[in-house]
Amino acid sequence: MFNRSALLNIRGIGHHTVDIVWRLGYASRFFALTLASSGTSFRRFRLIVRELYFTGVLSLIIIIVSGLFVGMVLGLQGYHTLQTYGSESALGVLVALSLVRELGPVVAALLFASRAGSAMTAEIGLMKATEQLAAMEMMAVDPIERVVAPRFWAGVISMPLLAAMFSAMGIFGGYLVGVVLIGVDEGSFWSQMQSAVDFKEDILNGVVKSLVFGLAITWIALFEGYDAPPTAEGVSGATTRTVVTSSLAVLGLDFLLTSFMFSGL
């Protein structure tokens, strides 16, 4: 007959699966509720501006510095590879396309998830643990309307801006290394880049990508914070889960979006 521990294992798997589906449904309801109650944060735009400062402005330094370095590394590596084919002049195309299409949105989103997403989760989780959210409810203030929705919209607004800055800084870094340091011809660097990069196909698609990433990251971060067990351990676990889940979500979504956007090319 069945071994008792095997039976327990199977039951555990089933319990786990049901739990995941349950959480997903709860997260979807949370998302819908956030969208439905975001009217106040637009009427009182001050709330969003405050959160924009914390998620956007404070993430600027890490985004700009890492964008610069990613671009510089791309310039260096790209030059050494392209040189073997005698086509160093295509360095601008390589740097610009890889940044605008992929690296800009994705790396900026990963940095955003670990810089701003984790902070959001920890903040809301602590608010819940110290019963600030419950206190708000007691005062007939909807915590989702007052706390969650402004953070959500601030994340969605700041993500594309940060990704654009990341790409621009990266291209500048590639220019610094390629043209100023190594000495690739400046004219062909820019002109080949301009003829290869399309505004609609490449730049706008990159913006759409970063919008979707911003939506996913802030959703996951806010939900993890809101759903965190109200203990020190629970908040730390939720913060870790935010970074892991949103990074995986960004990479998975990136594959999906890329296959939709660039399949025709």
Next chain:
Amino acid sequence: MERSKLDLWVGLFVCAGIGALLILAMKVGNMSSVGIGSEGYTIFANFDNIGGLKPRAPVKSAGVVVGRVTSIGFDNNRFNARVELSLDKQFQFPKDTTASILTSGLLGEQYIGLEAGGDSANLASGETLKLTQSAVVLEKLISQFLYSKAAEGDTAKK
């Protein structure tokens, strides 16, 4: 409602983000050149073989980009490829212009080269080019070369 230092920083942040987007659009992308923004007109060209031509490939005349390939389809009546070209309004070409598919460099991308003819009337929107030259297919070239070599060998033996 008062203004605070926070607003200034957020304003700077939003300005920097939009500025970065503008830089990407103007300096990196081809927003300022042919294709988007400028008025264009459409002409068609039928080719027996388009080789590796792709949508959005440039259309050049005398090396200058004058338009782009908008779409590539198959003509069911003539059994060849029908290519739709969008040309910039400021470039007008005579009716007997020749379109040929060329390659930039040895391994470069394929583009359409337009060579103006001598007709006094200009191409209008929606017209089809009559004179076209297909892409060079490497396999055909090689097989032609091999056949002619083989034929040479035969005549030399006789």
